[in-house]
Amino acid sequence: MLKTETPSQEHAGLDQYPVAVLVETLIADQLNAVAAVRAAAGVIAAVVEAAVPRIAAGGRLIYVGAGTSGRLGVLDCVELHPTFSWPHERALSLLAGGKGAMFQAVEGAEDDSKQGFLDLAALLPRANDVVMLLAASGSTPYVLGALDAARTAGALTVGIANNVDAPVATRAEFGITLDTGQEVISGSTRLKAGTSQKIVLNTISSAIMVRLHKxxxxxxxxxxxxxxxxxxxxxxxxxxxxxxxxxxxxxxxxxxxxxxxxxxxxxxxxxxxxxxxxxxxxxxxxxxxxxxxx
The missing domain is CATH 1.10.8.1080 (Helicase, Ruva Protein; domain 3)
Structure with a gap:
């Protein structure tokens, strides 16, 4: 079983906690997200170094994910224009299930690796594009399909996962492993796993924009x-x-x-x-x- 899916033994009685203790427990566990990102700081810096010249040469930032991970990619993508006047056409996002999946889960969409490949290929990826592929499990078929399409096109690929030795990280040019471990609510990777991904996306896109004189x-x-x-x-x-x-x-x-x-x-x-x-x-x-x- 993936570490992110393994039931935590630390808070087996979570449903019986007084509200004050419950809230403190949920907040405290988020600190593990920060620790996981700090442990990956070296590779995050390497991603920025590799991405900046590509983006400066006209490349695009492309985000790919499913569920929570995909929605976090959309969020980072859409905020680049109001924050940095970044052109809309140079920040793109793919969410398994399409735009409607932003607001309502599309069952089975994340399991379609072929659609992931086709969706990414439809963007006509180029060598200067930077494709960030997010999956807490690290093995989401839709994301892996998009990864294959990005690699085929020669784009820079960055795999972001919350499990060690996850395919999305090992098969990408740069793999960022955010080892956040078991969730307080078992399997709910919208919690600290999601928080860690949000921190990484904030860090990478902001650092790129700083280097581009924004x-x-x-x-x-x-x-x-x-x-x-x-x-x-x-x-x-x-x-x-x-x-x-x-x-x-x-x-x-x-x-x-x-x-x-x-x-x-x-x-x-x-x-x-x-x-x-x-x-x-x-x-x-x-x-x-x-x-x-x-």
Missing amino acids: VHGNLMVDMKATNAKLLRRAVALTMHATGADAASAHFVLEQCDYHVKAAIVVLLRQVPVARARALLDQTEGSVRAALLLQ
């Missing part, structure tokens, strides 16, 4: 204000990065179509918007380099 210092500067909340955030980020007052930050952002990067360069270099944009283009979007470029 972050200045530790500020999220490559977002665009498309609603009132994001407008307030853009003004605050611009003020923090430049020392400008709110009125000045808002005025310059308006001239820059609310692009924080450009506003920072305009304010700190005291140049027109067109020049700020040209400087960013010359430095591949690096605010730090644009501020130094003569």
